[in-house]
Amino acid sequence: MTTQQVVAPEYLFFEAERERRFMTGSEAVREAIKRANVDMAISYPITPQSESMHLVGDIYAQGYLKEYFRGESEFAVMAAVAGAAMGGVRVFTATAGPGTLRAFEMFPTWAGARLPVVCAFLTRGINSPLTIQPDTIEMAFLLDTGILMFHAENAQDLYDMILKAFVVAEQTDVHIPVGVFADGFFVTHTREEVAVAPADLKLPPYNPYSAPVPVMDMENVPVRQMRDPFVMKSNFISYAAHASWQQEILAAQERARKHVRRYLGGLLDTEHPEAAVLVVAAGTAVSQGREAVAAARREGLDVGLVKLKSLRPFPREELRALARQARALIVPEFNRVGWLAREIKSVVEDTTKVIDAPRVFGGMTMPPDLILDQIRRCYA
């Protein structure tokens, strides 16, 4: 193992000279964790995630992490991750599709317990019938669990977003979990050039006493307390405490905006934002959108691209402003339900501008031509 030196997050993210390497998304996860000063990682295999947690195990063997083990199911892993975070260590795990749903009860629990867990969701279709194909439907289920959600377009994003996720999650005024999403196979199993910081640099360690709630270590007051909302039945205090706690989690998401802007350079990126027609996408749909936009512009059509990087917090104001001046927003998605179009419709003033197509699912790839057809229709 390379001896590592702790550097400021800003230096690691923005200043350290990067080396360009050819790697898969799974390897980008490994490279991020290598530099993230993670104390513990807990794994459970599920395609297409398995390779990434296997690679994290390899760097544990090399000494980059202090603890690593395979749990007994996704639910158990997410529970053990919660225990570790409550015990005051920086902890990482990853899952996908059916694993996400098996573990589901834990995600709002992480958020409710103010745990700064970082989890990579390397998305996949949900049964039945059995599938291992790429699909982003699991993200629809996670939108309202209280976790922050970043969506990577490619391996580079995955590397950057995982590292930055720890820093955003651990801010005292945020201190809630972050899910970093990447489309299974398209990102995890595809090799591309990724620029990574030197392996001898790492993030500063997590300070568990930066948490806005007590760490469960019997080293800090109070001890006569309850970490979780009261459950006493038919009790006005119970209702008031739980309701205000839920609002506090939402407020923590709101407070995350400034940190996401600082570290991710904004909640969204744009290309030709002044265009009359905008393709608005997240994840690998952005890449297809970019292809389609380039083709359409060659045809002389006035089209721009909006890449959403953060879905929670959602770039509400940014999208509303973009939608105000655009004639149409085309939302291509890799899922059946069209959750992203729904989200966009929930914030723009004129929902008739939102074209919730094209949509592919069940593992189908998205030919940029499908997006191009939608663009042409706007000009027909």
Added chain:
Amino acid sequence: MSKGLFKISPGFEDVMPAEYKELVTNGPYGRDLGISDLGTFKELIEEHPLCAGCAEALALRLILASLPNPEDTVIVGSTGCSSLLFPQVAVQNIHSLFGNQNAVATGLKRALRLRFPDKVKDVAVIAGDGATVDIGLDMVMQSWFRRELITTIMLDNEVYANTGGQESGMSPQGAVLNMAPLGKKFPKVNLPEIAREAGCAYVATISPALPRRLGKVVRRAILVAREIGPSYVQIFCPCPTNFKWPSAQVLQKIRDRQKEGIFKVREYVSPEAEAYLARLEVVKQHDEEQ
């Protein structure tokens, strides 16, 4: 834990709740107290909302009085009657979800070992039979297979009590309970045997009708889990409310069941645990003689 942690900041003496002040001045932290000292110190548990006569409440009180190291113990609970009582306990405690207590405790124990390599930090799971034997059995057993250094204590009230009296894996065969309209079809799950087979170095069954013995068992279980391997304690504390017994009769019912041989006090100590406990005894005697 630093004992100074419990000092009240100067100027705040008047506004601190009375029971907190009592905990600071007369709590059990760092004093090596046990069940025979009950009544002489401020207990770790405050008043609680469990039913009158609840054997589980008594068991928990006895467990807390027996912790060898309360100032460095974190307890992990699960959903059930006992989770209503945890907020009043003066050690840090986690209620995560239903059935995942041993998985949470696994992560917690490993985290505390990383952060405090030179300090003893005990992690004890205290959960009901539904959480331990039914919904959580996978995670309970897997923590034993992995030899996690945690103590698992089951409060066996023989029923899903908090949700209104449904049969559990630990309900007696034939008992007519909610969701067992024709009587429960299979016998109590033999978790002590399973625990032994699954790798626990110390396994015991006990009841709050035998308080001193319960204290000894809990202590031994926690000590074994410090160094040797996982430990399991099953505490027989049937629910008077759902079995419809007058509150005052619970302990008698437990004694009757013991007499009938339906509930048996048992203890299994692995050879390594035996040797370790004997070693601790020798050290303790030596210390006392000094």
